Amino acid sequence: MNHGKHAALVCAAAMLFIAAQHARADETIHVMLTDNEIRLDNNEAKTGRITFDVNNAAKDKTEHEFVVLRTDKDAAHLPVRKGQVPESDFRKVGEVEDIAQGASKRLSLKLAPGRYVLICNRPGHYAMGMHTSFVVAR
Ligand SMILES: [Cu+2]
Structure with a gap:
């Protein structure tokens, strides 16, 4: 095999490898409670496996949680009953509970394209403002 052909093949193989790696790339979203x-370093991700790295950065010693709901509703206008968003009214995709002050927990989910709302559903916390929207693009 001449050198030029060999180089082209190596190059094609490398490009295929990069493309495959890209398709499987896990995305990590850093979540600060x-x-x-709820603050995210990115409110958008591509379809696939997404890992939320959730840190309770609260100043007071309150535990928080992190709930992922699949909904087209506005993050700030979900229904509230007795201080909590009724999770059973929504498609709950995932959750991590009982995150102590200063602690981190990870939640890894395979998310389909669409709109999501991320909340803390400890009583009263949603109403205090612990919610944000999240979009998964194709
Ligand atoms: Cu909370």
Whole structure:
């Protein structure tokens, strides 16, 4: 095999490898829970396996949780009953509970394209502002 052909084959193989790696790439979203907010380093991800790295960065010693709901509703206008969003009214995709102040927990999910709302559903916390929207693009 001449050198030029060999180089082209190696190059094609490398490109296929990169394409395959890209298709399987896991995306990590860093989630910061504060006393009255959920902050993400990115409110959008591509379809596939997404890992939420959830850190309770609250100033007070309150435990928080992190719930992923699949819904087209506006994150700020979900129904609330007795201080909590009725999770059974929604398609709950995943959840991590009981995250102590200063602690982190990871939640890895395979998410389909669409709109999601991320909340903390400890009583009263949603109403305090612990919600944000999240979009999974094709
Ligand atoms: Cu909370």
